[in-house]
Amino acid sequence: MLQTVSDWLWWERLWLPANISWSDLEDTEGRVYAKASQLYAVLPSALCLLFIRYLFERYVATPLGNVWGIRDRVRLKAERNPLLENYFCNQARTPSQLLTSPSERAVCGKADVRALCKKTTWSERRIQVWFKRRRNQERAGLRKRFCEASWRCVFYSFAFVYGVLALYDKPWLYNLKEVWAGFPKQSMLPSQYWYYLLEMGFYLSLLFSLTFDVKRKDFKEQVIHHFATLTLLGFSWISNYIRIGTLVMAVHDSADILLEGAKVLNYAKWHHTANTLFVVFTVLFTLTRLVIFPFWLIHCTWVYPVEEFAPFFGYYFFNVMLVVLLTLHLYWAFLIARMVYKLIFTKVCSQLEGDDRSDEEEDDSDSLKDRNHKLSHINGSGARGRANGH
Template sequence: MLHTLREWLWWERLWLPGNVSWSDVEHNGAKASQLYAALPCALCLLLVRYLFERYLASPLAKVWGIRDRVRLTAEPNHILENYFCHHGRLLSQADVSSLCKKTSWSERRVHVWFRRRRNQERPGLRKRFCEASWRCVFYFFAFAYGVLALYDKPWLYNLKEVWAGFPKQPMLQSQYWYYLLEMGFYLSLLLSLTIDVKRKDFKEQVVHHIATLTLLSFSWISNYIRIGTLVMACHDSADILLEGAKVFNYGKWKETANFTFVVFTILFTLTRLVIFPFWLIHCTWVHPMEQFAPFFGYYFFNVMLLILQILHFYWAALISRMLYKLIFSKLEGDDRSDEEEDEGDSPLEKKHKLGQRNGSGARGRANGH
């Protein structure tokens, strides 16, 4: 059964155009067995990241005066701890009332305990700074390498050249290392998701990393190398500025951070909402039809690109909201981050107090009448 499944999974007519075999692709392009190199590359990047954050980013954070906030520890309470670990970190009014009865605590004391307990789970400002610094540096070098690998290639200036001679196109050494570097990086991000700063778009990040690795793997095996390098360079260009804006923001360089974020917004819009859909997806959707009949691999590749584009629209909405805050109010940090809570009243407490004040006012008016 496994043999049959393997034969179906690697069926040439499923992934390749007619009259093309895997031997033709591997003779001219990349080999599927070379994908295993992405795992040791990811592990090496995790080691490089650890060394970078420990010996470069952390000292820089110290120089800039970036310190973690002093956190008050939640007092020991096995009932609340058990609820926190097994039922959730957020409370409804019914949950608060039930826990108050079990612990004989006041509502405010329960809210304060959960707020402090949640803050204990959140990464500090220095960790967020180190993480953003690492990503900024990686995207900068990856984009610089991509420019060096692409600047003299004809398909950068004429997208029809992407499909010239496809799929029997030679794999260049610059393309090989560019792919390996990007695949190793996104695999390292997937491996470190549980220890990285958890953001509001955590699930979308997982989908993005899996879709990216799937696209890179498929384009490697099926020799979609040329369009793959263009997609990677298109994405890395804006990511440098996003992570750079976070670094400046954590370092309290507010004006520089705001300027960088505005430039990032413009570049993100240009690359992700204009160039990517109207140039690159158009290139993968229209130009191949001029040379061969559509096949499953053709549809699969384009559907994965469309999934990335949907994520671009989602992030564009978040970026628009952040830009609105920047212009009309005050932008603090990354809008996707799981931010640390202050010791003030929680939204549920404020709502409860507002209801009490409204109720008292209504009773007062009724008694006056």
């Protein structure tokens, strides 16, 4: 049975064009081809990158954050209340009546805040503050966000520079038809091997670290993106789509450098520089992800191959995965456009507020207002008493 599954999985028509077999891709006459067994090296690569990330965040990013004065905000802990804690953990993080819009209430359910008030003998205002503080307790601090953004900025910078060095003298960088010249009998270069190993190890390490990284609103989209990227790279490796794979990686890394750099500068309170960098990132993101990626690279994988060989399963599968990535790019482009709109047209937003995907920390604005009101009332009463006594 296992042999049958293996035969089906490695059926040549799934991975290779017609009239091409695995025996045609054996190392001969100085040619070296990519092999599926080499993908086992991705796991140690991911673990190694996780270890390097730990060292970087502890011994580089954290001291740098100290120099720039990046500190976590002081958080007030939620009062101990088993009833509200049970509601928070098992039903909803936000009672529906504490939300402002009908759509938010519909998402969170028909929670009855008045019932919570009766059970706890607390006021609605006090319950609202409790839920804000309790949500803040589960959010990552500013220093953690800074360290993560710094690591990703450094990695993307290194990967992009390596990709440029690996591609700058290759003919398929300047003429995309060269991507398919002699396909699939294209010898694998050492630079391509290490580029793939680096990128696949990084995205696998991101999957491993999703559970303890900063939680973002697009968590599901991130999981889909990482799985799609790893599937795409793994399939392109086995099917010898390596040339187009390296081009896709280089195009994606270029804009990510600016995004993570803008976050780092924003956390360091270099707001004007961060805003400028974010605008440049928006332009580059649009150019690379919404222009070059679909109209050059997907066009290259959709149109040019059929000039060289008849379409096969891998041809369709590879293009579908590229379209999945493009769909995610369109979703993120919407979020970016919304942030740019806030940055340019909203007076309140005079600085970049952060990643719209992040689960931002909330202010205890109501409780602070109440406390300030009480303090001012006490001070006013004291002053009047002293004046009357005088």
